[in-house]
Amino acid sequence: MTEIISGEAVxxxxxxxxxxxxxxxxxxxxxxxxxxxxxxxxxxxILGGKICIEVLYVKPSYRELGIAKALLAQLHVEYPELEVICKQGMVH
Structure with a gap:
């Protein structure tokens, strides 16, 4: 695995x-x-004009590198007009 130094490299x-x-x-x-x-x-x-996040997961050794933010950003690019919500009790 290549060493990741900065968010830009990721x-x-x-x-x-x-x-x-x-x-x-x-x-x-x-x-x-x-x-x-x-x-x-x-x-x-996606239902009723809303995006319901079921799971957002990043492997522990890759956390704090901006991967979750990149996934959410891509979701907004794909569906810019939709509201994003999380299932209750799923946010940690």
């Missing part, structure tokens, strides 16, 4: 992939990859 190396499933309730999964390793994910549902 942003330059981070790759975010999107999977979505079109149903009555659209399901979206954003995955973050760094040095070809899956390091984080944002799993959410």
């Amino acid at each position: 942003q330059a190396a981070l790759r975010i992939c999107k999977q979505d499933e079109q149903t009555n309730c659209q399901h979206v999964l954003l995955s973050a990859f760094l040095d070809q390793q899956h390091v984080g994910a944002l799993d959410c549902s």
Whole structure:
């Protein structure tokens, strides 16, 4: 694994992939990859004009590098007009 020194280095190396499933309730999964390793994910549902975050996870050894922020930023890029909410009790 390449040593990550700054948030800028993470942003330059981070790759975010999107999977979505079109149903009555659209399901979206954003995955973050760094040095070809899956390091984080944002799993959410879209219903009634709102994005409900089910899971936002970053592997412990990759935390504090801005990966969660990058996943949330990508979510806002994909769906700028929608309000983002978190499931109750899921925020730690």
